[in-house]
Amino acid sequence: MKKIELYLPDAAATKALGAALGRLLRPGQTVLLGGELGTGKTLFTQGAAEALGVDGSKVNSPTFQLLNIYRGSEGREMGHFDLYRLERNEELEEIGFGEYCESGAVCFIEWADCFPDLMPEYHVTVRFTREGQGRRAVIEGKGAAEEAAVAALAREVAACGS
Numbered sequence: 001m002k003k004i005e006l007y008l009p010d011a012a013a014t015k016a017l018g019a020a021l022g023r024l025l026r027p028g029q030t031v032l033l034g035g036e037l038g039t040g041k042t043l044f045t046q047g048a049a050e051a052l053g054v055d056g057s058k059v060n061s062p063t064f065q066l067l068n069i070y071r072g073s074e075g076r077e078m079g080h081f082d083l084y085r086l087e088r089n090e091e092l093e094e095i096g097f098g099e100y101c102e103s104g105a106v107c108f109i110e111w112a113d114c115f116p117d118l119m120p121e122y123h124v125t126v127r128f129t130r131e132g133q134g135r136r137a138v139i140e141g142k143g144a145a146e147e148a149a150v151a152a153l154a155r156e157v158a159a160c161g162s
């Protein structure tokens with residue numbers, strides 16, 4: 001499993017990392033976002049959205065809707081889930097979560113850790129923790145294409161950081 005760890009000194013770094021991953025994702029891929037309240041999951045998703053051709057300012061926490069769907073450029077679709085307020089597996093099944101993840105949209109799922117059994121088998125995981133004034137992000141890929149995306153992200157970050 002390919003894994004990278006990065007320190008994000010400020011909010012702009014979180015958004016830029018999201019954009020970098022967004023550029024590497026293919027239709028149908030899923031990103032599971034973990035981390036306590038207010039650690040940067042939505043901001044990361046905004047960065048990724050812009051890379052997919054969605055107006056990032058339209059992307060906010062879908063806590064009350066559970067799912068927001070955005071149309072990007074070149075026919076790309078993006079789904080943004082926030083599972084914070086969900087309590088039972090059945091609720092997720094009722095909103096067609098599994099089917100949507102298979103639909104070809106690029107999916108970003110906040111609070112994915114709450115429903116580990118229902119997440120797509122292959123995914124990129126991004127976990128945020130607070131560190132000083134900034135955040136630490138740990139990114140892993142599960143599945144060949146997802147590991148390749150994380151490896152490409154690692155190369156890009158190394159090139160930018162040097």
Ligand SMILES: Nc1ncnc2c1ncn2[C@@H]1O[C@H](COP(=O)(O)OP(=O)(O)OP(=O)(O)O)[C@@H](O)[C@H]1O
Pocket residue numbers: 008009010011012013014035036037038039040041042043044061110133134135
């Ligand atoms: N690397 C960073 N350094 C400092 N502040 C950051 C960093 N990344 C994000 N933030 C700030 O953290 C705050 C919360 O961000 P965001 O809403 O994306 O978190 P979240 O994880 O989606 O929260 P929630 O769990 O409530 O959905 C924002 O004010 C954002 O600017």
Ligand SMILES: [Mg+2]
Pocket residue numbers: 041042043061082110
């Ligand atoms: Mg959020």
